[in-house]
Amino acid sequence: MTYGIEGLIKRSLEGDRLAIGRLLTIVERNPEGAGKVIDMLPGDSDFHVIGVTGIAGSGKSTLLNQLITSYVSRGERVAVVAIDPSSRFSKGALLGDRIRMQVHATNKNVFIRSVSTRGLKGGLSFAGVAMVDVFGRLGFNRVFVESIGIGQADVDIMSISDTIVVVTVPGLGDDIQALKAGVMEIGDVYVINKVDKAGEEANRTYEYLRFAIESGELGLRGGWVPRIVKTSAVLGEGVDRLVEVIDEHRDFIVERGLKREKDLWRRRVMVRLLAEKMILDQLMKVEYKSGGDLYMDALKLIKNVVDRVFQRSIQ
């Protein structure tokens, strides 16, 4: 079946989900195609990118499922980029985030796409970031990115989201302290999920987080004081409050002019990931072809690329 990128874009803008699915595959598998797609889509759309991160099993997908319900009931169009790890051995992946959200599979205003990390530490590939951009340009109001976001790598979920929701669960106790240097310092909103399972423990976790925020240990970016929300995603409790807080944060960054900055930053991250990918792809080819003087060949290639980029930017 042939549509051509133009045809796919036209149909995608009309909301045709088969076309959107195939457009995303171009973006995922063909960096040049991704450039073309992004270039051909409208660039003036206003959308809110919400990163949802937190340890495995904290209930991110279940919570996201509830958030989708809330936003869709307000008449919004919601897209999800669900990132799951790929195996470092087989390179394969079992992408299971969708299970918790399948109730929305047939909703015309919801689009869910799973992406594997393909071995990248920060959990974000060029494809993942480009997909966020494409969803926004296709007119989705909220674009969620779900990832375990280890938080140590330089490019992670934080660098491309307008609002970061960090999901944790009660009972991690002292681990909270240990987590502070990673995921636990990036949140705009902290969610203590599964409170139905551990009443008292949830209060303790709440106090730990509040103390950390009040003592300024959690990053106060742009003057925003992170909020803490207790939820039970399975029971749907606390979700309304979470939506309220996410809206508050969006208003905050728009009023302070931070939203525009974040939009520009996301594009920058995308370009950087693309550059890395293209150079790395070339490097892998060097390795397969020569073998002999691999190190020198690789070095020559990098130098060549850098020289050419600089020459072009001078011109």
Next chain:
Amino acid sequence: MTGVDTETQRIKVLVAKLGLDGHDRGAKVVARALKDAGLEVIYTGIRQTPEQVVEAAIQEDVDVIGVSILSGAHLTLMERLMSLLREYGADDIPVYLGGTIPIPDIPRLKEMGVKDVFLPGTSLKAIVEKVLEAGRERRGRVRW
């Protein structure tokens, strides 16, 4: 392992349980085997309607759909699934069926467009090989 595809050509497969059927051990074992063979596997969970499975398949733009049914309702459910795929223009995606399927039903299922049926006792190796081949073929066929 088979991880021969380059990163950008990695084959994507949807594994789904269709209908009122919670017996998902088989589907999970197959999903795991496909992952270990280097494929990207999307698992939809149990008790899915044909509509949900087709929607997931087109949103994920998968190369292969693998359905598991142990409830006995395979003729009705697969008929609906296959006709929805045609309706959506997504019938270029090969569909495999696994589960407790009576042998006399197999010709009827193939008439509907099901590529192959994996009966109990089929080796994981055979499943992986067939899915991989069909996935590669589909990926090669898709043109933008």
